[in-house]
Amino acid sequence: MSQQTILYDAPGPRARRITLIGSIVAGALILVGAYFLVYRPLDKRGEFTMDKWGPLIDPNNEYFGQLWQRIADGFQATLTAAALAVVASLLCGTLLAMARLQLKAMARRRYVGLPTAAALLLRALTVALDWISRIFVEVFRGLPVVITIVFVWLGLPAAGVDLGNLLWYLVLGLVLYNTVVIAEILRSGMEGLPSGQREAADAVGLSTGQTIRMILLPQAFRIMLPALISQLVVVLKDTSLGFIIGYEEILRVTSQIVQFLNNQIQMYVVVGAIYILVNYALSKLAGYVQHRLARGRRARNLNGGGAAPEPAVAPEVAAVPAEPTDRA
Amino acid sequence: MRTTRLAATFGALAMVLAAAACGGDDDSSDEGGAGSVSFPAGTTMAKLNQAQKLRVGTKFDQPGFGLKGLSGKPEGFDVEIAKIVADGLGIPEDKIEYTETPSTVREQVIQQDKVDIVVATYTINDKRKQVIDFAGPYYIAGQAIMVKKDDNSITGPDSFKDGTKKVCTVTNSTPAANIEQYLANKDQQLVLFDIYQKCVDALKGGQVDAVTTDNVILTGFIATNEDQFKLAGETFTEEPYGIGLKKGDDKFRDFINDQLEESFQDGSYLEAWKSTAGKYDPNDPKIPTVDRY
Amino acid sequence: MSAVFDNLDVFLGGFWLTLQLCFLSAIGALFVGTIVAVMRISPVPPLRAIGTAYVTVFRNIPLTIVFFFSAFGLPALGSNADFLRIPVVDTIFSRMGIDLPYFRFAIIALSLYTGAFVCEALRSGINAVPAGQAEAARAIGLTFGQNLRHVVLPQAWKAAVVPLGSVIIAMIKNSALAGFFGVVGDLSNSGYALITVNGEPTIPIMIGISLGFLIMTVPLGVLLDRIEKRRAVAR
Numbered sequence: 001m002s003q004q005t006i007l008y009d010a011p012g013p014r015a016r017r018i019t020l021i022g023s024i025v026a027g028a029l030i031l032v033g034a035y036f037l038v039y040r041p042l043d044k045r046g047e048f049t050m051d052k053w054g055p056l057i058d059p060n061n062e063y064f065g066q067l068w069q070r071i072a073d074g075f076q077a078t079l080t081a082a083a084l085a086v087v088a089s090l091l092c093g094t095l096l097a098m099a100r101l102q103l104k105a106m107a108r109r110r111y112v113g114l115p116t117a118a119a120l121l122l123r124a125l126t127v128a129l130d131w132i133s134r135i136f137v138e139v140f141r142g143l144p145v146v147i148t149i150v151f152v153w154l155g156l157p158a159a160g161v162d163l164g165n166l167l168w169y170l171v172l173g174l175v176l177y178n179t180v181v182i183a184e185i186l187r188s189g190m191e192g193l194p195s196g197q198r199e200a201a202d203a204v205g206l207s208t209g210q211t212i213r214m215i216l217l218p219q220a221f222r223i224m225l226p227a228l229i230s231q232l233v234v235v236l237k238d239t240s241l242g243f244i245i246g247y248e249e250i251l252r253v254t255s256q257i258v259q260f261l262n263n264q265i266q267m268y269v270v271v272g273a274i275y276i277l278v279n280y281a282l283s284k285l286a287g288y289v290q291h292r293l294a295r296g297r298r299a300r301n302l303n304g305g306g307a308a309p310e311p312a313v314a315p316e317v318a319a320v321p322a323e324p325t326d327r328a
Numbered sequence: 329m330r331t332t333r334l335a336a337t338f339g340a341l342a343m344v345l346a347a348a349a350c351g352g353d354d355d356s357s358d359e360g361g362a363g364s365v366s367f368p369a370g371t372t373m374a375k376l377n378q379a380q381k382l383r384v385g386t387k388f389d390q391p392g393f394g395l396k397g398l399s400g401k402p403e404g405f406d407v408e409i410a411k412i413v414a415d416g417l418g419i420p421e422d423k424i425e426y427t428e429t430p431s432t433v434r435e436q437v438i439q440q441d442k443v444d445i446v447v448a449t450y451t452i453n454d455k456r457k458q459v460i461d462f463a464g465p466y467y468i469a470g471q472a473i474m475v476k477k478d479d480n481s482i483t484g485p486d487s488f489k490d491g492t493k494k495v496c497t498v499t500n501s502t503p504a505a506n507i508e509q510y511l512a513n514k515d516q517q518l519v520l521f522d523i524y525q526k527c528v529d530a531l532k533g534g535q536v537d538a539v540t541t542d543n544v545i546l547t548g549f550i551a552t553n554e555d556q557f558k559l560a561g562e563t564f565t566e567e568p569y570g571i572g573l574k575k576g577d578d579k580f581r582d583f584i585n586d587q588l589e590e591s592f593q594d595g596s597y598l599e600a601w602k603s604t605a606g607k608y609d610p611n612d613p614k615i616p617t618v619d620r621y
Numbered sequence: 622m623s624a625v626f627d628n629l630d631v632f633l634g635g636f637w638l639t640l641q642l643c644f645l646s647a648i649g650a651l652f653v654g655t656i657v658a659v660m661r662i663s664p665v666p667p668l669r670a671i672g673t674a675y676v677t678v679f680r681n682i683p684l685t686i687v688f689f690f691s692a693f694g695l696p697a698l699g700s701n702a703d704f705l706r707i708p709v710v711d712t713i714f715s716r717m718g719i720d721l722p723y724f725r726f727a728i729i730a731l732s733l734y735t736g737a738f739v740c741e742a743l744r745s746g747i748n749a750v751p752a753g754q755a756e757a758a759r760a761i762g763l764t765f766g767q768n769l770r771h772v773v774l775p776q777a778w779k780a781a782v783v784p785l786g787s788v789i790i791a792m793i794k795n796s797a798l799a800g801f802f803g804v805v806g807d808l809s810n811s812g813y814a815l816i817t818v819n820g821e822p823t824i825p826i827m828i829g830i831s832l833g834f835l836i837m838t839v840p841l842g843v844l845l846d847r848i849e850k851r852r853a854v855a856r
Contacts, residue, residue, distance in 0.1 A: 006756060007662060007664075007755050007759075007765060007768055007769070007773065008664045008759065008764070008765040008768065009759060012663055015664070019665050019666070022665070023665070028666075037524070037698065038698060039698045041697065041698045042697060042698065047697065057648075062856035063398055066398040066399055067398060068402075069400075070398065071757045073400070087709045090440070091831055108594075138839055138842070139831070139835065141833045141838075141842065142834060142838035142839045142842060143794065143834055143835065143838075144794035144795065144796075144798075144809065144834055145794070146798060146809060147809060147827070147830055147834060149799055150809075151811065151827045151831070154816060154823045155823050155824050155826065155827055156826055157436055157440075158823040162440060217743050236683075237682070238686070239799075240683035240685045240686070241685070243685070244801060246388070246428055246430055251683070251685055251686075254526075254783060255389070255522060256389065256396045256418070256521050257391070257397070258523075258525055259391055259523060260395075260397065260398055261398075262365060262525065262552075264529065264689075265523065265693065265694060265697060268686055268689050268690065268693075272682050272686045272690075275681060275682050275683055275686065276677070276678060276682055278678060278681075279680075279682075283677075283680070283681065300811050305760070332655070334651075423752060430814070431817065432817045455820075492720075494720060494721055499810070499814075499817075500813070500814065500817040500818060507820050514805060514806065515716070515719075515805060516719045516721060516787065517808050518805045519803045520803065520810075521801075521802070522801060526693065529693055529696070530696070530803075533693075533697070534701075535701065535722055535723070536721075588645065
């Protein structure tokens with residue numbers, strides 16, 4: 001992390017010594033504090049006994065096999081829902097982004113060749129569709145995913161639609177939300193492209209649809225790939241909300257298991273660790289992809305077209321754009 | 329730790345008993361297998377017997393009644409009752425298909441014909457009778473209150489009326505609706521979680537003063553957490569649990585009622601009870617009178 | 622929609638509680654996030670490591686699990702989060718001062734979780750400050766603290782407003798989970814109970830809940846878009 005030094009001078013021997021001593025003292029204090037404030041109370045409650053940990057870590061424990069079998073099943077259910085949701089949201093999100101750009105372009109058209117009535121009708125139609133898509137985006141971006149999922153789960157059957165499996169309610173709930181997020185990521189990617197791209201496409205006589213499909217979308221995907229991968233992490237985390245409608249993903253399984261083994265804290269520690277590992281790997285992948293892309297871009301695109309000023313600290317932060325990721 | 333070892337033995341015991349119960353059921357289903365029982369053509373019983381499959385809606389998170397076990401199969405009194413019905417239909421118990429039916433969807437799954445019967449701590453009431461029919465009741469539940477062993481300040485639901493005592497139960501449940509009437513200030517007195525285990529933890533930690541739900545569930549927790557909890561006062565509600573089925577299928581309803589009465593007589597009902605919900609209850613349940621409305 | 626108007630008091634109460642929760646958690650998250658951000662860019666390597674570890678953990682774990690540890694881990698450590706019963710504040714936000722600790726636990730969970738995202742938003746803001754600014758500050762002899770306080774942070778805040786806003790919107794939405802961890806009477810859960818317990822019709826009630834959240838999130842989102850656009854033009 002060489003760029004760290006932009007904010008401060010490289011520490012000299014004295015500063016390094018102070019840091020070292022300070023760290024050791026602070027570390028010791030933290031250890032003592034942790035012993036009295038964390039270890040002792042937990043130990044008193046018996047949270048470290050093999051009774052509670054055995055089923056999770058001791059292969060000879062009578063529940064070990066069953067327990068991990070169920071955890072594996074639960075995690076598989078989590079991954080299934082997440083994968084389906086990601087694929088479907090990517091498809092729908094791309095379509096929605098294309099539709100919104102297309103509508104925007106159509107709203108500017110005047111339809112000169114057509115009779116006035118038809119032209120007006122067409123324009124009214126595009127404007128209406130434009131508004132509907134905009135409201136759709138605002139509504140589903142502004143709603144908690146939990147609410148969307150519960151809404152789908154309770155609302156669809158009430159309206160007479162039956163999806164059969166709980167999985168589909170969860171997936172649909174996740175897709176509704178992530179579709180608009182992905183659509184917005186792609187749209188901002190397409191709109192952020194240098195205007196020369198679009199003008200050049202117009203100049204060679206491509207239609208709006210062709211411009212979007214052949215010029216803008218491929219570039220937007222490329223630029224936004226890290227943001228899209230980060231969205232994967234969000235979907236995977238949000239799959240855990242399936243427990244609210246009773247979908248047997250890993251957290252739901254956990255809450256069933258603890259009713260037998262009475263080891264809530266231990267189970268959640270393990271499940272939390274699994275989540276962190278998987279999501280961390282995904283984030284790393286996002287960072288790697290970003291790194292590769294950045295290198296590729298720098299080589300070809302020297303002027304950078306309005307590139308951001310050189311960052312003061314840790315450029316890899318930008319690898320995971322805060323906005324789309326955080327709107328989970 | 330004592331309590332967990334007990335819980336573990338409890339689990340093991342449950343499995344042994346379940347296995348024993350399975351054995352028994354298998355025997356009887358051999359006697360009355362698909363070949364030997366016959367039903368009038370065109371009835372639901374004949375159809376199910378033909379198909380050799382019974383679709384049962386139950387709960388997967390109700391200790392003692394229907395709780396999905398470590399094996400991934402639901403266990404509990406409701407499950408045993410479903411086995412009794414299946415047995416009568418000449419369907420072996422491994423041919424029962426369990427679907428989770430939380431309280432919110434029970435009527436819906438019956439109306440949409442996604443399950444044949446619902447046995448899911450399903451209180452019989454007139455509002456529900458308008459859209460589905462009930463066989464039974466097979467059990468009369470009563471809500472009670474559990475407190476810490478040394479707490480004598482709570483004696484019954486009325487103790488919550490002064491607005492200081494805090495009580496925990498599970499979300500979207502009848503116990504929650506029942507206790508709410510006794511609370512002076514819901515915001516400061518009521519805590520809701522998705523499972524009872526969390527309520528028990530909160531009671532242990534002192535965040536709440538009491539846990540309320542069906543007395544049998546509470547008895548189970550008192551037994552598995554030795555010397556920590558006790559019941560405060562008597563049960564204060566009566567919830568007759570019935571078996572939900574499609575509205576208007578009177579022949580099927582009569583058949584299930586016959587099955588239940590037979591099980592009351594031949595002891596299989598009591599056996600089912602003792603191996604599941606009644607494990608820690610020294611008293612046998614009051615055998616209910618089937619309501620053939 | 623009559624089901625919504627009949628239960629308007631439930632919705633208003635829930636809305637108010639959710640609003641309180643969001644307001645308090647937003648303050649908590651900004652507080653936590655700023656500390657972690659400073660740790661992550663500080664000259665002390667162990668602090669940087671702690672900050673990085675914090676962000677890694679909280680960004681990759683589902684909020685549900687954070688809520689669980691707040692609501693059951695803290696009591697296991699023997700704490701009811703009584704330090705949040707701040708004298709004057711708890712008379713305004715009455716839920717903070719009551720015996721039931723779950724509202725306080727929810728604030729802690731939301732603050733800790735959102736704090737990681739706030740930290741990243743702040744860092745992206747600091748990123749946008751041209752390197753020459755920090756270098757010039759160093760050249761005239763400012764220390765790390767002075768550099769941050771007088772030069773980098775004031776400029777970083779501006780660039781961080783939009784990502785921070787997104788983080789807060791996300792937090793408002795995330796607060797819907799509190800109702801599943803012992804907070805009784807928030808917008809999502811009290812509405813939900815109207816359906817499942819009182820048997821009110823599903824769709825109108827769900828629309829009511831949705832409106833409650835949209836009232837909080839959409840204006841904020843529109844405002845952010847405005848700021849973003851104006852920035853884009855200015856640049």
